[in-house]
Amino acid sequence: PLQRPFTTAAPTMGWEQAAGPIVCFVAFQALKYACRWTGLTAAATRAARFVLGYPSNDTVTDAATPAEQSPPVSAPVDQTDDGASNEATPAGGKAKKKGRAAQQRREKQQQQKLQASDEATTADAAEKAEQKQRANLKKSLLIVAGALGALGLASSWAYYRYGPQFFVDPAKKRLDLSPGEWQAFLKENRSVAFVGGHHRSGTTVIWRSIAAHPAVAWFGEERECGLDFSEGSFAQDVYPKFGIGQEFALTSFVPASFSSKPGDEASKYKGGIGRYALAPPHLVLWTEERATLDAQARVLNAFGYYWKLKTSDLRNATVYLEKSPPNIVLARYLQALMDLDDDRDAAPDRQKDKPRGSFLSELDDDFDVADAPPPRRPETSRARFVFVTRHPLANAASHQSFPGAKWLSTADLVAHWLAVEHYGAANQPYLAHVKRIKLEDFAADPAGTLLDIWAFLGLSGGEDAHLLEPLAREATRKIDGDPNAKHREAYCADLSRPSKLAAHQRLVAVFNDQVLAYGYDLATYCGDEVLYSSGQHTGQEEEFATQGGAPPSRRVDPVVASVPPGADDEGEL
Numbered sequence: 203p204l205q206r207p208f209t210t211a212a213p214t215m216g217w218e219q220a221a222g223p224i225v226c227f228v229a230f231q232a233l234k235y236a237c238r239w240t241g242l243t244a245a246a247t248r249a250a251r252f253v254l255g256y257p258s259n260d261t262v263t264d265a266a267t268p269a270e271q272s273p274p275v276s277a278p279v280d281q282t283d284d285g286a287s288n289e290a291t292p293a294g295g296k297a298k299k300k301g302r303a304a305q306q307r308r309e310k311q312q313q314q315k316l317q318a319s320d321e322a323t324t325a326d327a328a329e330k331a332e333q334k335q336r337a338n339l340k341k342s343l344l345i346v347a348g349a350l351g352a353l354g355l356a357s358s359w360a361y362y363r364y365g366p367q368f369f370v371d372p373a374k375k376r377l378d379l380s381p382g383e384w385q386a387f388l389k390e391n392r393s394v395a396f397v398g399g400h401h402r403s404g405t406t407v408i409w410r411s412i413a414a415h416p417a418v419a420w421f422g423e424e425r426e427c428g429l430d431f432s433e434g435s436f437a438q439d440v441y442p443k444f445g446i447g448q449e450f451a452l453t454s455f456v457p458a459s460f461s462s463k464p465g466d467e468a469s470k471y472k473g474g475i476g477r478y479a480l481a482p483p484h485l486v487l488w489t490e491e492r493a494t495l496d497a498q499a500r501v502l503n504a505f506g507y508y509w510k511l512k513t514s515d516l517r518n519a520t521v522y523l524e525k526s527p528p529n530i531v532l533a534r535y536l537q538a539l540m541d542l543d544d545d546r547d548a549a550p551d552r553q554k555d556k557p558r559g560s561f562l563s564e565l566d567d568d569f570d571v572a573d574a575p576p577p578r579r580p581e582t583s584r585a586r587f588v589f590v591t592r593h594p595l596a597n598a599a600s601h602q603s604f605p606g607a608k609w610l611s612t613a614d615l616v617a618h619w620l621a622v623e624h625y626g627a628a629n630q631p632y633l634a635h636v637k638r639i640k641l642e643d644f645a646a647d648p649a650g651t652l653l654d655i656w657a658f659l660g661l662s663g664g665e666d667a668h669l670l671e672p673l674a675r676e677a678t679r680k681i682d683g684d685p686n687a688k689h690r691e692a693y694c695a696d697l698s699r700p701s702k703l704a705a706h707q708r709l710v711a712v713f714n715d716q717v718l719a720y721g722y723d724l725a726t727y728c729g730d731e732v733l734y735s736s737g738q739h740t741g742q743e744e745e746f747a748t749q750g751g752a753p754p755s756r757r758v759d760p761v762v763a764s765v766p767p768g769a770d771d772e773g774e775l
Contacts (some may be wrong), residue, residue, distance in 0.1 A: 367428030370428070381495040392521070394505075395522065397412070397524070400530075400622055404685065409432075414652075418519060419521070421434060422511060430445070434504075437505060445473075476601045476606075477607075478528065479625060486625070498539050530587075531625040541585065585633075586658065588637050588639060588658075589638045589639070591623065591639070591640055594619040594724065595693060596685075596686035596690060598619065613705075616717075642685070648681040694729075697728060
């Protein structure tokens with residue numbers, strides 16, 4: 203599969219990136235309606251018609267005023283014969299003059315009435331226009347106030363959760379060190395520790411405990427660094443994120459700057475927790491051949507900004523800690539990236555002309571994995587990996603309690619758990635320093651396990667080793683002794699229902715042989731092997747196989763993106 207055309211996942215926008223378009227959209231809508239209601243749109247239209255030479259609407263409107271529509275008052279026609287008039291008596295001439303004067307007075311009065319009527323109509327129209335304008339202005343102010351209020355609430359929520367770093371320009375969240383400067387810096391007995399594993403498996407708890415050592419530089423809590431769950435993958439733009447939020451993307455495995463149609467292969471697969479490892483391997487696996495010096499500097503400058511937030515002087519730390527669950531599938535690439543020393547060790551950097559801002563710049567259209575020599579396991583490395591795992595059924599239940607994965611079935615989540623474990627096991631022979639931690643073991647002896655992790659990271663303490671024990675106990679004093687208890691109780695209580703029990707039996711039949719290889723047992727999760735064991739067969743394996751699934755004797759390939767449906771009415775499989 204690694205010889206297929208290489209495409210990979212697109213980074214989804216973090217909260218700090220998504221806020222900009224949302225704010226711009228709200229402001230644009232508010233401005234548009236404000237212009238429409240206050241008459242600015244009409245004024246702009248009149249100005250455009252004037253510039254383009256069209257007749258103005260105002261001319262037509264002005265020509266249709268009530269005064270001009272009123273018929274002109276014509277003077278009464280004097281039908282008196284001129285000869286008769288000349289022959290009239292003086293008394294008749296006076297009467298005629300009086301009649302004309304009276305007619306003129308009537309005309310003047312009528313004109314005054316018409317003028318008064320016109321003035322009243324104009325005043326009423328002006329008053330109505332003013333009232334309408336005031337009403338529109340009030341609506342505009344209300345809209346603007348509502349938009350500002352919504353923006354204020356959103357900003358307040360973002361500040362409450364992500365802190366002030368949420369409002370810092372992402373372009374400024376970078377150091378400006380060259381690859382050579384980072385290489386010289388890391389050679390001084392320093393290392394980069396990557397915590398990875400399954401989402402919802404306890405990576406954050408263990409990461410936070412490791413960071414309690416004074417010689418460790420870390421990102422800080424979510425509100426300190428402004429990143430979702432303080433995951434370093436959201437800080438960089440070089441390799442795929444595979445993290446929180448990818449489950450809502452339309453084309454999760456396509457770079458943001460890469461044009462993709464809905465029918466393309468990559469658009470068929472979703473990223474995000476509980477799903478990303480079920481895509482074809484060439485969309486998930488990153489190996490040594492992708493490492494370049496440019497990528498090394500970009501990743502370390504992105505991480506270094508957050509390390510420096512917690513450590514004013516980076517030289518005071520000897521271990522630089524980063525946590526992202528997908529590190530388990532990216533481990534070979536990350537190790538090679540940390541170990542690059544000069545141009546001779548770096549892959550040809552043929553991506554200089556490709557766009558920045560996404561990991562598209564790291565892809566090489568002409569690259570073929572088959573052309574690369576098989577990698578060797580280095581004797582030592584600047585990178586150290588701590589992989590965290592958890593019982594697959596508890597891990598599935600924890601996924602289903604998370605909004606981004608609550609609709610995923612237990613069977614799909616167990617298949618994804620196996621896929622992640624397979625990637626971790628396949629990567630391990632190529633890694634110089636790896637430590638695998640079970641969350642259940644860490645919860646049973648948190649202080650002792652933490653001391654082992656510190657020793658693995660080279661933080662044994664030397665002469666001050668006796669001071670680490672109380673520090674480890676303090677760092678782990680709030681660790682729950684049985685992190686799976688609530689999930690196990692809920693899951694096992696449901697087995698009283700025949701459909702749930704049948705679904706559980708099918709899970710054991712299909713997956714348990716592979717799960718046992720990683721130190722867990724689905725059959726004994728509820729403490730009763732009689733429910734179903736991998737050695738017992740009830741005929742349901744054959745029934746499952748006839749429905750398009752795989753019998754338990756055959757290895758189930760976890761990179762298949764879906765599990766065939768079972769016959770139970772709950773739709774568990």
